Amino acid sequence: MITDVLEIFAPYGPGSLFGALLVLVALYFGKQFLEEFKAQNERKANIDMKREERKQDEVNERAQRDRERSQMEGRIAAQMERSNTLIEGMKTLMESVVTSNEVLHADLVNSQARSQGMAAQVEHIRDRVDLLYDKEHNS
Template identity: 75%
Template sequence: MEVLKLFVPYGPAWLGGVLLALIAFYFGRQFLEEYKLQNERKSALDIKREERKQDEVKERAQRDRERSEMEGRIAAQMERSNSLMEAMKTLMESVVASNDVLHSDLVHSQARSQGMAQKVDHICDRVDLLYDKESTR
């Protein structure tokens, strides 16, 4: 009642204005609390989103490291393969050269064998002639 007596000289309009101000203050305070709560939720979601982004960045970096290591191993394997291919190529060239030498030796040996065969035939013919002469005497 004391509060009402304070506003009696100002009239009922002032009392209504004060009541409206108190109601606005009450709902404004609740609105501010809800606004703060929403901001906290948004900031929590933003923090979670940033954490997910950081996790994705770390995961991508890990995949890139693994890919780089794999590419390094592949490059090393290819280098070993290339060196083995070069060694095999050199070996094959050596085998071809060796085969060429053996082939020329074989051709030369065949020519000598034919010459020896002709000499043996000649000697055989001479021996046969001598034998025929001795047997006819």
């Protein structure tokens, strides 16, 4: 087989045999280089793809946290609104109680004045009755 190859290149001289060997070696190493280059590019692509997936995961997590924060802020705002409504209701109730107490106090003062007036009338009636009683017993 080697002699067949030598016979093919014999008319062209030893330089052409060496040139053909050099081309074959260059093709072999070129193929190896291309395969390694493709493998390197695939690794870089995989790394880039994983990096992009991580970035996308981070973006999704951030969006989820933002949604949860927005929901929490909405619940807090609603709770604060309910609290404010309750506080306003309590203020109204307290104002009503104060007004009611003032009315009751005024009624109490009026009632005390009437009671004193009635007490004076009862005292007057008692004095009259005593006077009449004394006149009947003394006469």
